[in-house]
Amino acid sequence: MLISTTRAFTFKCSPSSFKSFSWSHMDSKPKTVVQYAFMSSASRSPPREACVNDPGNGSISLQEWQGWGTTSSVPAMVTKIVEELKALETDIDAQMTFGGSGGKLQGYFKVQEDKKHRATYQALCDSEKKLQFFSARQIACRLLGSRGYLCQKCWLPLEDCMCSRVIACNLWHGMRFWLYMHPKDFLRQNNTGKLLWQVFGIEAATLCLYGIAEHEEIMWSTFKDAGKNNVCCLYPNKNAISKSVQDAFGQESSADQKCRLTMTNGDKTMNFILIDGTWSNSNAMFSRLKFASFT
């Protein structure tokens, strides 16, 4: 997101409770040079077993979980699914193997696990529980498949680690970013949202994973304390009219001016939500944000 400089940055006031900015997601655009570089390293990825750097029982420790850039406790459902994956290894006498850029399961284990998780998902009648299961399973697989293979900071294969090239800097104290990320983007090598907390730190740019209760509760609670006037959302909207930042601020409404006064004179932090997902996933994520803002 910080790398692509050609994207139009559009600005739009929304009638909803969130002020809404628009931006274009890179998945719908031609890949940048940096993305191609990431993809080429991913294509070299050999199949790998999940036991690399396994602390012994396969569980995800707090240190490991937070090492990937998260600030919460280890999500209970992720822990449960990791335990179930390890139990399945014993039950079917087959080891988990992963491959590709997304840390996807492969081989016989994948076939068996697919059957099992589909049955579990179907048996859940509550849509909220389905979402939480989907997200936790996706994240559990990514965590196990990326262990000892990806750098925890830059999410690139260890051999391609670019951490030494990232220059950290301070975000203005009156701002905080929330990267609301779809689980399918978590630990994806060509994800660029992770650069935000690499550059600004996890207090100024906080990761919130969609469907992970431990993350979303922290974010909802912060927004509730901040008040709706101090929460903005950058939303990927295909139909938004593109404006330069200069045009947008030159034609700002009284509501925007009030917002800017709050930002400069108030002692409250301005929270910016950045939705990190494909177009279709982002729609669902934005709907969840709007729903949460009214409850």
Ligand SMILES: [Zn+2]
């Ligand atoms: Zn790195």
